[in-house]
Amino acid sequence: AGLISRAERWCTSRRWWRRLRGVRLLGLLGRGDDVVPRLLHDANPDVRAEAAAWAAGSRSPAVVERLLELLEDPETLCRFAVKDSLLRLGEPVVDPLARRLPILEGVALREALTIAAALAEPRLRDPALALLGHRDPAVRALASDVVGRIGGVAAAERVAELLSDPDPAPRAAAARALGHLGHWRTAAQLTPLLRDPAWDVRRAAGVALRGLGAPGTLLLRRALADADPFAADMARQLLELPPAVTSEELG
Amino acid sequence: MIVGLPWWVAWTVLLYLALVNSFYLVLLGAACVELRTHKRRIWHERRERLLGSRVAPRLSMLAPAFNEEATVLESVRSLLTLSYPSLEIIVINDGSGDATLDVLRREFDLAPIHPIYRRQVEHAHVRGLYRSRQKPGLLVVDKVNGGKADALNAGLDIASGELVCAMDADTLIEPDGLLRMVRPFLTREDIVAVGGTIRVANDCDVRGGRVVHARVPTRPLPGIQVVEYLRAFLFGRCGWNRLGGNLIVSGAFGLFRRDAVLDAGGYVHDTVGEDMELIAHLRRRGYEHGGPRRVEFVPDPVAWTEVPETLRVLGRQRDRWHRGLADVLWRHRDVALRPRYGSLGLFAYPVFVLTELLPPVLEIIGLVGAAVGIAVGALDASFFLTFALVVYGYGLVLNAISLMLEELTFPRYPRLVDRVLLVLWMTLENIGYRQLRSLWAIRGIVKYLRGDRAWGTMTRGGFALAPSEIPLEAR
Secondary structure, three states, X not given: OHHHHHHHHHOOOOOHHHHHHHHHHHHHHOOXXXXXXXXXXXXXXXXXXHHHHHHHHOOOHHHHHHHHHHHHOOOHHXXXXXXXXXXXXXXXXXXXXXXXOOOOOHHHHHHHHHHHHHHOOHHHHHHHHHHHHOOOHHHHHHHHHHHHHHOOHHHHHHHHHHHHOOOHHHHHHHHHHHHHHOOHHHHHHHHHHHHOOOHHHHHHHHHHHHHOOHHHHHHHHHHOOOOOHXXXXXXXXXXXXXXXXXXXXXX | XXXXXXXXXXXXXXXXXXXXXXXXXXXXXXXXXXXXXXXXXXXOOOHHHHHXXXXXXXXXXXXXXXXXXXXXXXXHHHHHOOOOOOEEEEEEEEOOOOOHHHHHHHHHOEEEOOOOOOOOXXXXXEEEEEEEOOOOOEEEEEEOOOOHHHHHHHHHHHOOOOEEEEEOOOOEEOOOHHHHHOHHHHHOOOEEEEEEEEEEOOOXXXXXXXXXXXXXXXXXXXXXXXXXXXXXHHHHHHHHHHOOOOOOOOOOEEEEEHHHHHHOOOOOOOOOOHHHHHHHHHHHHHXXXXXXXXXXXXXXXXXXEOOOOOHHHXXXXXXXXXXXXXXXXXXXXXXXXXXXXXXXXXXXXXXXXXXXXXXXXXXXXXXXXXXXXXXOOOEOHHHHHHHHHHHHHHHHHHHHHHHHHHHHOOOOOOOHHHHHHHHHHHHHHHHHHHHHHHHHHHHHHHHHHHOOOOOOEEEEOOOOOOOEEEEOOOO
């Protein structure tokens, strides 16, 4: 009890390193529900980050909301701690995250989509689908990742639209997503990407085709005779792989 | 005091000494502030939380190996016990003529793999890629010999981590070293490389690839190097964190942002200072292209390495270090004093020239000049003696403060006898060893000017085996 009260006193100290010690100690002891949430607003980034890490053990809706607000924190360490805690919390984060995705922007939106992809909850599909048309290519790519992990036929058709995105990142992400979704009807749309100027896109398209089974393998065999040497080379590399090599291994 | 010497020469020397020694004081002050802040930040930090994190950056260890059949198993077993989530260990067999690959294949049940990867940096042909069936995080790259830089480049291409850790084959990293070293990358997005502390493993009790008891060597040569390393890392590199970032990350233990290194073209082959060249290039590129460019040092993660025990081998090593330093400073000379390159051009580069490259030359010139001056009566011997005592005494004070910093922050030598030995070696460093180091540095500069690019041979005692001559490189 003496240790807990000392840690709680440290949490109100004017010195940042004492507040940091207080949060850490309370985290180790599994206490701090009364004092630590306030430190989620602390001026010092180390203290805020430590409070965010502590919050992984708190299921309070107010704490979850504050963590989601901290996705906009200017400090990298804080955002890292927040993402980690949100993923550890899991289920309580899904609905608040789904509500926030349509209104977030910038770094916060990208971080939120990373969390959504890791959670891969069906309730996050619709907000992610809405972001497939976002003006930021990084957001379109991340949204495609989310949709690819969650699945659904309608999702596949929307993601396939990104195969002709002007930016290579969404094109590659869309190819990967279609590979995960196993939507063989889009195989014919993936084949032209073997000639894409970006290596990442060519690879993603090739791996996705290989993962689609017989239809994809047939298209890869046809690509061996492609006039574009890069397309033919990518097809050759993928077809030479032993059958036991999985898409997971290829990444 | 000095008869016959133009007044401006004497004043230039005094001004130079005053500037350099004032800089060391500033560096020391910066190191103290940095260490205090760092200690406060990591107080009872729950690093083990990172082990269960799904957002921890993926990390690939790159361990080049050339004719390491005697020690590679111990090294790899040690790497496999490192604490880090999503850790990939890539051993690059750089065309070994001995049974290095066979030893690894048998011990770890290697199976051929066929990843589709993009070749982004220059390196010699890769003959095969293998993954261990027992330890899926272990990859082995078998390639044609090309040297350490070439092997690291091959590893860079294959690696799947966001971060890559370059190390020497005989480096022993402490189990939580990576968990500590990754911290700057979680804290700032402009970090491109991080270095950790290298400590001397000679005479330490090493079991199962771990230093279980640290001991200060009882022989002067490795013992003095313990003092040197403590000063360089705790004093020098910590201080540079506060003064605009480091220009060196040890090739034995450095963590890099992989995409930045690939964009910079990887390690260059035609220098013996490839680790310093990479850092200079990364920082410079950061200014030129607006990407990450900060290089930090973290004092608490530790890697242990064996240092030379003979004058011959130590001389070769220091000669090579200074050749590398001269080469890198010359390659990147156009950053000097240019505002476009910020703290790199306006501060780090000129300071490195003044405090790292020139001092050995000036010291030897000073000693020789003083001897001649005293002999011909142009220099008052008592004045010179007083001057020398002040200069070397100052060095002794800096050493003493470095040892105190070690004691107050991250002490590793609990025995009284080790502390006594440290004080002894600290005192003796300035008598003979320092002058030898300057001579080797000058030899290195002369060799550089003559175009010598050879690495030389390092005799290793090994942590558990009898000594053997193992050529590091054959160019």
